[in-house]
Amino acid sequence: xxxxxxxxxxxxxxxxxxxxxxxxxxxxxxxxxxxxxxxxxxxxxxxxxxxxxxxxxxxxxxxxxxxxxxxxxxxxxxxxxxxxxxxxxxxxxxxxxxxxxxxxxxxxxxxxxxxxxxxxxxxxxxxxxxxxxxxxxxxxxxxxxxxxxxxxxxxxxxxxxxxxxxxxxxxxxxxxxxxxxxxxxxxxxxxxxxxxxxxxxxxxxxxxxxxxxxxxxxxxxxxxxxxxxxxxxxxxxxxxxxxxxxxxxxxxxxxxxxxxxxxxxxxxxxxxxxxxxxxxxxxxxxxxxxxxxxxxxxxxxxxxxxxxxxxxxxxxxxxxxxxxxxxxxxxxxxxxxxxxxxxxxxxxxxxxxxxxxxxxxxxxxxxxxx
Numbered sequence: 001x002x003x004x005x006x007x008x009x010x011x012x013x014x015x016x017x018x019x020x021x022x023x024x025x026x027x028x029x030x031x032x033x034x035x036x037x038x039x040x041x042x043x044x045x046x047x048x049x050x051x052x053x054x055x056x057x058x059x060x061x062x063x064x065x066x067x068x069x070x071x072x073x074x075x076x077x078x079x080x081x082x083x084x085x086x087x088x089x090x091x092x093x094x095x096x097x098x099x100x101x102x103x104x105x106x107x108x109x110x111x112x113x114x115x116x117x118x119x120x121x122x123x124x125x126x127x128x129x130x131x132x133x134x135x136x137x138x139x140x141x142x143x144x145x146x147x148x149x150x151x152x153x154x155x156x157x158x159x160x161x162x163x164x165x166x167x168x169x170x171x172x173x174x175x176x177x178x179x180x181x182x183x184x185x186x187x188x189x190x191x192x193x194x195x196x197x198x199x200x201x202x203x204x205x206x207x208x209x210x211x212x213x214x215x216x217x218x219x220x221x222x223x224x225x226x227x228x229x230x231x232x233x234x235x236x237x238x239x240x241x242x243x244x245x246x247x248x249x250x251x252x253x254x255x256x257x258x259x260x261x262x263x264x265x266x267x268x269x270x271x272x273x274x275x276x277x278x279x280x281x282x283x284x285x286x287x288x289x290x291x292x293x294x295x296x297x298x299x300x301x302x303x304x305x306x307x308x309x310x311x312x313x314x315x316x317x318x319x320x321x322x323x324x325x326x327x328x329x330x331x332x333x334x335x336x337x338x339x340x341x342x343x344x345x346x347x348x349x350x351x352x353x354x355x356x357x358x359x360x361x362x363x364x365x366x367x368x369x370x
Contacts, residue, residue: 038078040066041095043122043145044256051077051088059087061157061256063147064122065099121146124234126248130255132331133248137172138198141243143236143252146223150230156368158226159257161236161249162219163264163338164212169199174247177288177330184282185325196327198245203267206345214348215263216240218341221357222263229361229370250331259301259367260336261360262328266343273315273346274356276302277324277338285325290333301335301367308363312355315342335367 040062047060051074060082062068071086072079078091121144126133133139145157173195176183182192189196202211216237223233234257236242236249244252253260266272279286279295286295299321306320317340328338341356342348 036070036096038068038070038080038094038096039098040064040068040089040093041099042093043124045089045093047080047082048088051079060155062089067098068094070094121235124252124256126244126252127255130251131333132178132251132254135175135178135331136245136248136251137174138166138169138243138245139248141166141237141248143234143242143244143249143256144238145256146227146233146235148227148230148232150228152230154230154232154368154370156259157232157234157257158364159234159236159253159260160219160222160226161253161260161262162212162215163262164199164202164210164215165237165239165241166199166243166245167241169245170197170201172198172245174198174245174327176325176327178290179288181284181288183325184285185280185323187324187326191325198247203265203344205265205348206269209348211265211344212240214265214353218263218353218356221353222261222360225357225361226364229365231364246327247331250328250336253336254331254333257334259334259364260328260332261301261305261364262336262338264338264340265346265348266340268343269345270343271315271345272343273317274306274309274320274339274341275317276306276321276340277326277329278302278321279329280323280325282325288330291330294332294335295329297335298329298332298337302337302339304367305337305339305360305363307366308361309341309356309359311362312359314356314359 043064045062046058047062049057049059068080070078071081073091076091077088078094079086079088123142124145125142126136126139176189176194176196180194182194183189185191188200204210205214219235219237223235226233234253236244236252250260279291279298286292302321306316310316326338328336
């Protein structure tokens, strides 16, 4: 019998920016209270190490209905105890009454069917308060957050991004880099360009199947594997079309997940195998934020995913990576990888996609240390 693991706080950026004034509260300015119970009363709430809004003090995300022990309050901020340590959350997103289960537009309790996921997921759109949100051009769509019902919940959220699948995306352009600098490698958009298509249409497999169709099936299979393993899953796309460009997808992932995996197949015709797009070894690009702060974690995630695929018996191209300057990487503030699972002549049967999903899940486990 599996035993539910005790929640551990891990550093990440995983929830919407809260509308609160940033200021630091000393112990003397934070009146202590006898411990009482409060509940999270929003979809996702940031838990911080200090009572102020900063990028580097976010330690975890808390979800709707979670019970917390309140030990202090300043009015605007509330101190809570988690695993014997004191953290801070915005008071306006708490309630003393246990929230009821949400309607189908929000997270619900299990329907008793034995499924590892919630009956419905919370829809999450692009908030204008998110860092880099202003660079997105297509952003009316919604991602969907599913919470695992596994007995071994990881308290980690994996963003699964089915590549392509945005109608009209190839006719809109967005900045390649947030600082407006030009691309340092080729690709769908050539080196030296400052703008790229918002979302490309993708290639067509040798059997006539659109890449966007296969990435969507792959994403759904990976979701099920991750939920069974105890991960919450943020699905960027669950239908043939979602109106979210590459920047919107990345920024939503930055603020609501612990890692971001974009699923693709390459446009070559050599059945080359799987690989991930690594951060180019270019000093100027690697010095640009947010790349400078995150590229090593991007590589760690990519190496872990390739390792999981290799163990599952998946063919790996060359050393498992290829340098590429991508919009996704250029805007990512969490570990983030575009992984190519083969190319246009590779098998994409149901059995192969299941093997790929198992390998990717093993890689996620390795990345998080499970």
